[in-house]
Amino acid sequence: MKIIVTGGTGQLGRAFAVLADSFEGQIVTLSSREMDVTIPCQVNDRFNQIRPDVVVHAGAFTAVDAAEASPMQAFKINVVGTRNIAAACLNYNSKMVYLSSDYVFDGNQSHPYTEFDRPNPINVYGSSKLEGELIASRICPKLFVIRTSWLYGDGRNFVRTILKLAQEREYLTVVNDQIGTPTYTADLVQSIMSIVETDGFGTYHMSNNGYCTWYDFAKEIVRLAGLATPVQPVRSDEFAAPALRPHYSVLRNYMLELSVGDKFRSWQEALAEYIKKGK
Template structure:
């Protein structure tokens, strides 16, 4: 299987090249400079060369706060860019895996969100990703939408930030009123790889199991790495960030459950593995 990856330099994009059990897959991974999803000429040239069987569309405008003041840029990449990739997939009969987010939900639920719950994004980033889902679904028949949450992997992420600050500061203040499921990008890449070998098109939630606040996540990172920094809880309101965030965005991998079993491990196990490496 020839598999093209957009956003190949991102946390998820990089995870695919770490997978070891993909002998039947030839990966073609691109940075935004090599394959800018807003550049239809570049897309045509690359799709014509590779003729991919499947496309993992992980490239996105992911700066949640910046999106509030750069809505056009976020929509251009996350909606128009997704349209461009979906159209190329239609033309070359490629399967499309569009990576989406827990931020499509408003966080007002009291139970983990399934694929059948109604999205209602609170911020521009979430809106643009949801519109990306819709435009992909209108164009590409062989589509899997994969929503994930609180992703970490190679590159800049929350874990690195906590470990760096833990060395520099006496205490850290971390938000304790947002609840989600931290997800190891390698686990997600493995889940996507399994899915793409099926014909089971549709929308999927793929996150590590369980839930925590950012504060609990930070405490576990510090505990596992044997640091001793004091981590104090604060509220989202105290941070006063430009973008609103869902207070509760735990995803239930319900479509996987219906298909025979949710094979994702707990967020604690995913984190432990990441830290060991």
């Protein structure tokens, strides 16, 4: 099996690069320099060269606050770029895996979102990811839409930020009114690989199990790292972040439960392994 991964320099792309070492087939992770998804001829050249069986489209405009100031850039990469990948997947008969987000939901629900709940994004990033889902589903018949949440792995992420700040500051303040689920990229890669082997196309939620607030998450990071830095809870409206964020975006891995089974471990177990590994 030949797999292309877009967003090869990102957190999820790097987790696929780790898998490439032990994978029996071929995994090619591509940076935006190697294949800019917004440029159709670059996409076609790469597909022609590699002829992938599967394309994991993880490349995206992921800066949630910056998307509010640059909606055209966010839509160009997340919608037009996704359209280009979907069209190439159709032409080359490749399966497509489109990475989407818990931020397609508005957060007004108080129980975990399944794949059958109605998306209603409340910020530019969430809107662009949802439009990416829709455009891909109109073009590519062999499509898996994977919604995940609060990713961390190799790269810039919340865990690394908290670890750094906890060593520099006397105390930390972290928002305590947004509930979601941290997800370890290594666990997500395993789950994606188990589903791409099937023809069970459609939308899947894939997050580690359980839920927490960013404050709970930060406290657990500090505890697992053996640090004593106090963490104080604050409300989102005490931070003047440009993008609104859903108050509740917990995903239930319902389609996995209904098909191959939900093998995700708890977010606490995954985080403990990540911190123990030190990367």
